[in-house]
Amino acid sequence: MEKLIITAAVNGAEVMRNHTPYVPYTPEEVANAAVESADAGASIIHVHARCADGTATQDKEVYREIIERIREKSRVIVQVSTGGAVGMSAAERADVITLEPEMATLTSGTVNFGDSVFYNAPADIEQFAKLMAKHKVRPEVEVFDTGMITTAARLMQKGWLAGPLHFDLVMGVPGGISAEMTNLLHMVSLLPAGSTWTVAGIGRAQLPMATAAILLGGHARVGLEDNIYYAKGQLAKSNAELVSRVVRLAGELGREVATPDEARRLVGVRNNL
Ligand code: KMH
Ligand code: ZN
Numbered sequence: 001m002e003k004l005i006i007t008a009a010v011n012g013a014e015v016m017r018n019h020t021p022y023v024p025y026t027p028e029e030v031a032n033a034a035v036e037s038a039d040a041g042a043s044i045i046h047v048h049a050r051c052a053d054g055t056a057t058q059d060k061e062v063y064r065e066i067i068e069r070i071r072e073k074s075r076v077i078v079q080v081s082t083g084g085a086v087g088m089s090a091a092e093r094a095d096v097i098t099l100e101p102e103m104a105t106l107t108s109g110t111v112n113f114g115d116s117v118f119y120n121a122p123a124d125i126e127q128f129a130k131l132m133a134k135h136k137v138r139p140e141v142e143v144f145d146t147g148m149i150t151t152a153a154r155l156m157q158k159g160w161l162a163g164p165l166h167f168d169l170v171m172g173v174p175g176g177i178s179a180e181m182t183n184l185l186h187m188v189s190l191l192p193a194g195s196t197w198t199v200a201g202i203g204r205a206q207l208p209m210a211t212a213a214i215l216l217g218g219h220a221r222v223g224l225e226d227n228i229y230y231a232k233g234q235l236a237k238s239n240a241e242l243v244s245r246v247v248r249l250a251g252e253l254g255r256e257v258a259t260p261d262e263a264r265r266l267v268g269v270r271n272n273l
Helices: 027-040 060-073 090-099 122-134 146-157 181-190 203-216 239-252 260-267
Strands: 006-009 044-047 077-080 103-107 111-113 116-118 138-143 166-171 196-201 219-222 229-231
Touching: 006 027, 006 196, 006 239, 027 044, 027 060, 027 239, 044 060, 060 077, 060 090, 077 090, 077 260, 090 122, 103 122, 122 138, 122 146, 138 146, 146 181, 166 181, 181 196, 181 203, 196 203, 203 219, 203 239, 219 239, 229 239
Parallel strands: 006 044, 006 219, 044 077, 077 103, 103 138, 138 166, 166 196, 196 219
Antiparallel strands: 111 116
């Protein structure tokens, strides 16, 4: 089996301080969480930009500061969000791609997202893919349900996405596919040949899905964006705490953890350091 890539999704767009006091907002806080997570064993950091009061923003300058601050201290791969927050326009979400980060997310379909709708029209998905190709940004295809895998495969056939694809199987968002082992196996069975995948289990599904990924040869995403608890009723005190647990589990299960440069090779990320 290839080494395990651990992604830390350190803040997201929706988790606020009234949910957990440990969620990072400012570029300095996000960078500190990223570096701590990288030191704990994460090789990819998925980041969202926030305003000082925590409101989600896709302001390119905020992303620029986050990336620069992380770069001062770590070789970890920085993956920016093009999902942003529900309600943002596609153009607003896409602007960060022009910063030419090493990686960015690309959601390949629309999904109900709790009481909201995370809207991704076919024409917008195509534009995201083309812009990422133009700026040599490696997409991580975010899929919240099975049909989104089909859409990504179609984009690859049309030449808008370069294969092999790298997927993030997001499981357990209310409105998306639920986080059950049978669903994970089904999702993996649908991936185009040669794809790599990571799984992001939402809430209490984070730990079992990460464990399944270790065993199945996939990769694992943890962090406060997807889950704020370490155990039932016990908040995780940092992203690094969640990363460290996966590193320990991988060790117990005999799977080595990838460094950032190994992760670059495994998922085809260009090295722009
Ligand atoms: N905040 C969600 C609506 C991504 O980062 O690309 C979308 C999201 C996905 O978080
Ligand atoms: Zn995100």
